[in-house]
Amino acid sequence: MEEAIRSGQPSHFEDERGGAFFDNHLHPIVNDRGEVVELAIFSLDITAHKRAEQEIRQLNESLEERVRQRTAQLEAANEALRTSEAKYRFLVERTPVVAWIRDEAGRISYISPNVQQAYGYAPEEIIGADAELWQGHIHQDDRARVQAAFQGIFEGLAYDVEFRILRKDGSWVWFRDRATSCAQKDGVKLALGVFSDITARKQMEATLRSREEHLRLGMESAGMVTWELDATTGDIRYSENLPAFVGGDDIARYCSVQEVLEQLHPEDRTRVAETLKRAMSEGLSFEEEYRARMLDG
8 A cells, every 4th residue: 555655546456255256446646746545445356257268167077077087189178178278367467447436417517537448438538428328328228228227236235246338449248337435526426447348258168169169069979978986975977968868867776886887788887886986986988988878677
């Protein structure tokens, strides 16, 4: 904080408090002589974002491991996916957060200088301008939802929205806009918040959905089913195409180790059971071929 006051430059740091993660931004407000007269402090709870990143990472790691075990043919696609995720994390970690102060009508009385990088407009073009410069540029499919959510700030409701907005250069980008607190100055209610460009994240999410769909279609066309075994309970979970593979929806007989073993050919049953037991106890991968009874007998 002392550094921000002394230098007059915005500063930023993240910290962890009581198991929660916070993204803290200090924005000095200077007068015409360059003197710091106020210090805007924004602390944003990013715990959900941190946890979401971890969940996405764990999901992808699990998906990659299953694919490597089932088919070498899909390895190239997974490598591309891992590379894309690394690029995504790089972009997200360096995405600038823009701080703002707005009144109930949506007029902006302060916005941090890095807004030009994200939105294309310089601060002097935005501060004091008609609210239409901001609200009118929000995509028409998102506008009513965003405006209703913004008004909710002054009624004590949380404000955390994602929407498309038109930059000065005519390109559409995705913003995540959040209000951190409310204040009142000279009888005017003000909302304090931050927004960030999440276009890279939205593009990555679309890529992930597309790749997952391609993987699902590839597995179905190849007649493959993925499964996960809970070593504690012995329960087995399958990919959604199991009913098509076994010939019906009555899949309960395949949902535990014991029940699956009962569906195997007697000549294969003992061998597969021993292989599975060894793999579970020693943490080994395995590959087996066996005959199994389908639903039609």
